[in-house]
Amino acid sequence: MSLIVDSALEAIRLMASGDARLMEVAQLSVRVSGTATIIAALIALPLAAWLVQTRSAVRAPVVVMLNACMALPPVIVGLVVYLLLSRSGPLGALGWLFTPNGMIVAQTVLITPIIAALARQTLDDAQLEYRDLFGSLGLSRWQSVATLLYETRFSLLIVLLAGFGRAIAEVGAVMMVGGNIAGETRVMTTAIALETSKGELASALALGMVLLLIVLVVNALAQSAKTWIGRRYV
């Protein structure tokens, strides 16, 4: 019990003092996972849109595969991206191993299937509801999909937040690809793992509380953005 109290006090102290190293680590977490979420969305949302309107035979296997890939273990994604980006690997010339760019690649691979699978299901559900309407309006398949994307935008925002949450909370991929280099590739989760290794359990737990707070703030911002858009256009 005293450990939790100590950690909470330590978390408050860290944030109140604006600890420079903490700010750096927290900022990198948000930058890496935020960028990964944006890139993943740019890949996943068009993919989901294509899956919703296509009658291709590959649709069913792709859907199953995407759903299964929601369970990709971060450490495996980390290992594969590590081997790809290694100087001895095919993309070694980029020099991205042990850099934030490499971490963004790994997290993008990790969350693209999650965003695509959830977005696909969201759009499919909406399509059932709107199908008759679209038919009577004589919309083309792609016009229908565009309308569906717009109509489900708030659900899709939650899908993006789920992807972001997965990215910022994972430790296996960023540890392997980033290397947890102080001041370079150390993010909240790898810092927590390091503090735990040092037996600094209170400090590790304090960082965990700060991480939860960051995620809370991001979600609150998303919620206020949603409310703002809602008031303005609906």
Place this chain on the structure above:
Amino acid sequence: MKTLRRFNARAAVVALLLTCAAPSVQGTSIIVASTTSTEQSGLFAHLLPAFEKASGIKVKVVAAGTGQALDIGRRGDADIVFVHDPMAEERFVADGSGVSRTAVMYNDFVLVGPGSDPARAAGADIVSSFKAIFSARTNFVSRGDKSGTHAAELRFWAQAGVDPLTTKAAWYRDTGSAMGAALNTAAAMNAYVLTDRATWLAFKNRRDLKILVEGDSRLFNQYGVILVNPKKHAHVKAQAGQSFIDWLVSADGQSTIASYKIGGAQLFFPHAKK
């Protein structure tokens, strides 16, 4: 109220774009693949600012077990390896992955275990302590990760005439984890564990664990530094890497190593051979 909301949302978008666009500054920097003991004990946090001030070269440390650190070097993903398994280091140089090995410093391993010492392992002879643990079948936590500490532990088992891996015994806990994680496990299980002294001194979650064996000459733990072979990996920053090695063995570097203390205790001892 409405303008405030609008401002909030715009600020959020701007903040998001800013964090995404922040560039990473690249000066001269080298990557050092090292061990968890040097990182988790805080040595690098003590050492690197002094070197960076003296040379203007930034050092980025990736901490892994010695086995993984050597593999990172072998693949060309680091400029320097800084590890503690002399035999594996010699192989690393012999197979052409590294240029040459330079001795830098040493510390020692200690056997820690429950204060009550149910196996009566305390003493000055590490091999008889390992035999005592085996006879009593008390819980023993192994790193099991091909680290330098793991290699030392396996040497002591071999000298004690015990093969814990083939016996598959319940008392032998092969955790496959870094030093700190293994210490956390040992503390929770009240088990015996072999650790380097530096990580032990820096470790905060000891519970009932105490040092039971120390000072045996076989517990000597030697650290070496190797430049990754630029002939094999052309992108290796040989010049900056060599200046880091030169600094480590210089009078300045050696005294910086010696001055790192936790609670008055020195963690690493300079050991450069000139």
